[in-house]
Amino acid sequence: MSKPSARARLADAALTLFDERGYEQTTVDDIAERAGVGRTTFFRHYRAKEEVIFPDHDRLLDAIRDRLATSSHSTALVAVSEAVRLVLLHYLEEGELARRRYKLTSTVPALRDREIASVARYQRLFREFISDWMGDSAQTTSLRAELMAAAVVSAHNHVLRRWLRGEAGDPMGEVDEAMREVVSLFPAPGAGPESADAGTTVVAFRTGRDLDALLPALRRALDDAD
Structure with missing residues (x-):
C-alpha cells in the first residue's frame, strides 16, 4: 500500500x-x-x-463550471443536477475525513462562518447559470434564479448532512430524488399551464439498474401522468 x-x-x-x-x-x-x-x-x-479542514472548493467550483458549460438550453437542468452530484461525490470519496470535518465545524463558530461563506459561492455560481438559462434580465427572472439556486444548494446540503450524520444509506439516490423535487418546482422558461398540458418532460438521472428492469416503471409513471 x-x-x-x-x-x-x-x-x-x-x-x-x-x-x-x-x-x-x-x-x-x-x-x-x-x-x-x-x-x-x-x-x-x-x-x-x-x-486544512475544508475541501478544495476552488477545484470543485471549477468542476461545476466546466459541467455547466457543456450544457445546452434544453439540457440545463440535467447539467445542474449532475453538477450537484459532483459535489456530493467528492464528500463521499473523502469518507471519514468529511465526517470529522463536519463534527469540527459544528463546534467552532469561526469555521462554521467560513463554511457558510463557501456555500454562498456555490449558490452564486448556480444563480448566474440559471439566470442566463432563463434568458431574461427582468426582476422576476432574477428572483426566480435566486430562489432556484437556493433550492439547489439546500437540496444538496440536506442530503449531505444526512449522510454526514450516518442517516442516508443511499445518498446518491437521495440527491437525485431531491433534485427531481427542485426541478418540479421550477418549470422551464416559457412553460405555462398551456404548454404543460402539451406533453411530458422526462428528466434522466444515472442509475446502476438495467434498462429492461426500468422500462415497466417508466411506463407506469407516464401512464399515471396522463
Missing part, C-alpha cells in the same frame, strides 16, 4: 490535533510536526490551518 500524500497526512494530523487540543490551541508547526513534514511543506499545500 502506498504511503499517504503529504497533503493527506497534514489533513489527518490537523483534525487529530484539533480533537486532542482544540482548534485554537493547535498551531501550523504542531500540524507539520505531527504529519512528519516541515513548515515549508505545510504552506506548499495550505495557506493557513483552517484551509
Whole structure:
C-alpha cells in the first residue's frame, strides 16, 4: 500500500490535533510536526490551518463550471443536477475525513462562518447559470434564479448532512430524488399551464439498474401522468 500524500497526512494530523487540543490551541508547526513534514511543506499545500479542514472548493467550483458549460438550453437542468452530484461525490470519496470535518465545524463558530461563506459561492455560481438559462434580465427572472439556486444548494446540503450524520444509506439516490423535487418546482422558461398540458418532460438521472428492469416503471409513471 502506498504511503499517504503529504497533503493527506497534514489533513489527518490537523483534525487529530484539533480533537486532542482544540482548534485554537493547535498551531501550523504542531500540524507539520505531527504529519512528519516541515513548515515549508505545510504552506506548499495550505495557506493557513483552517484551509486544512475544508475541501478544495476552488477545484470543485471549477468542476461545476466546466459541467455547466457543456450544457445546452434544453439540457440545463440535467447539467445542474449532475453538477450537484459532483459535489456530493467528492464528500463521499473523502469518507471519514468529511465526517470529522463536519463534527469540527459544528463546534467552532469561526469555521462554521467560513463554511457558510463557501456555500454562498456555490449558490452564486448556480444563480448566474440559471439566470442566463432563463434568458431574461427582468426582476422576476432574477428572483426566480435566486430562489432556484437556493433550492439547489439546500437540496444538496440536506442530503449531505444526512449522510454526514450516518442517516442516508443511499445518498446518491437521495440527491437525485431531491433534485427531481427542485426541478418540479421550477418549470422551464416559457412553460405555462398551456404548454404543460402539451406533453411530458422526462428528466434522466444515472442509475446502476438495467434498462429492461426500468422500462415497466417508466411506463407506469407516464401512464399515471396522463
